[in-house]
Amino acid sequence: MEENKSVMKKEEKTPSPKAKMISLYIMGKKYEVPEGSTIMGALEYAGYQLKRGCGCREGFCGACATVYRTTDDYKIKTGLACQTVVEPNMYLAQIPFFPANKALYDLDELEPSISTFQEVYPETFRCVSCNTCTKACPQDLEVMDYIQALIRGDIAQAADLSFDCIMCGLCAARCPAEIVQYNVAVLARRLYGKYLSKKGEYLESRLKEIKEHKYDKEIEEFMHMDRESFKKKYYARDIEKM
Numbered sequence: 316m317e318e319n320k321s322v323m324k325k326e327e328k329t330p331s332p333k334a335k336m337i338s339l340y341i342m343g344k345k346y347e348v349p350e351g352s353t354i355m356g357a358l359e360y361a362g363y364q365l366k367r368g369c370g371c372r373e374g375f376c377g378a379c380a381t382v383y384r385t386t387d388d389y390k391i392k393t394g395l396a397c398q399t400v401v402e403p404n405m406y407l408a409q410i411p412f413f414p415a416n417k418a419l420y421d422l423d424e425l426e427p428s429i430s431t432f433q434e435v436y437p438e439t440f441r442c443v444s445c446n447t448c449t450k451a452c453p454q455d456l457e458v459m460d461y462i463q464a465l466i467r468g469d470i471a472q473a474a475d476l477s478f479d480c481i482m483c484g485l486c487a488a489r490c491p492a493e494i495v496q497y498n499v500a501v502l503a504r505r506l507y508g509k510y511l512s513k514k515g516e517y518l519e520s521r522l523k524e525i526k527e528h529k530y531d532k533e534i535e536e537f538m539h540m541d542r543e544s545f546k547k548k549y550y551a552r553d554i555e556k557m
Contacts, residue, residue, distance in 0.1 A: 377483030429468035448486035
């Protein structure tokens with residue numbers, strides 16, 4: 316996060332007469348912010364212009380991973396700044412990037428087996444089952460469970476359990492075994508999708524039709540459709556039974 320108080324408008328910094336204010340600390344400096352604000356909202360209220368470490372603002376992109384502490388609690392807590400509500404005397408620290416090793420591999424040369432993970436991500440097998448990764452996950456995913464599934468060689472279960480991962484990095488940030496869980500999960504889902512999942516009956520023909528520009532008109536309509544209309548269209552779609 317980067318601070319730029321000069322860009323904040325006066326009306327954005329003035330709370331409503333009924334707003335209750337609470338104190339919190341951002342990078343060690345004390346601020347008064349409206350009660351009930353998200354961490355992201357509190358940062359902006361305090362005068363921070365969010366250039367990095369922010370994205371969708373709806374809990375989907377994982378860009379705003381945040382660590383913080385609360386009063387009389389020694390534990391370092393984690394969350395997404397766009398979803399976590401501030402508490403009195405909370406101490407905030409924004410970490411815009413979590414270093415994480417990402418292996419390079421050619422999916423066509425890999426097999427969907429436990430030996431692939433032993434070669435590509437050997438650190439996976441250092442897991443001590445402490446469950447810290449699961450506790451850190453803002454999506455409440457069973458992170459340790461999908462890592463343990465991979466250790467057993469169950470790629471399908473790992474792919475399923477990790478499906479909703481938004482790759483915020485908080486699991487890896489807390490892992491004492493230095494496992495990069497979300498990158499390991501990406502490999503599991505890729506292997507599952509390429510080798511293990513049942514293929515839709517019309518997948519190949521549909522891809523061919525797209526390449527032949529058969530659906531250009533419909534795609535153009537989707538590109539200019541308002542959000543509510545798009546959601547209605549999405550949920551009304553026909554889903555092929557596998």
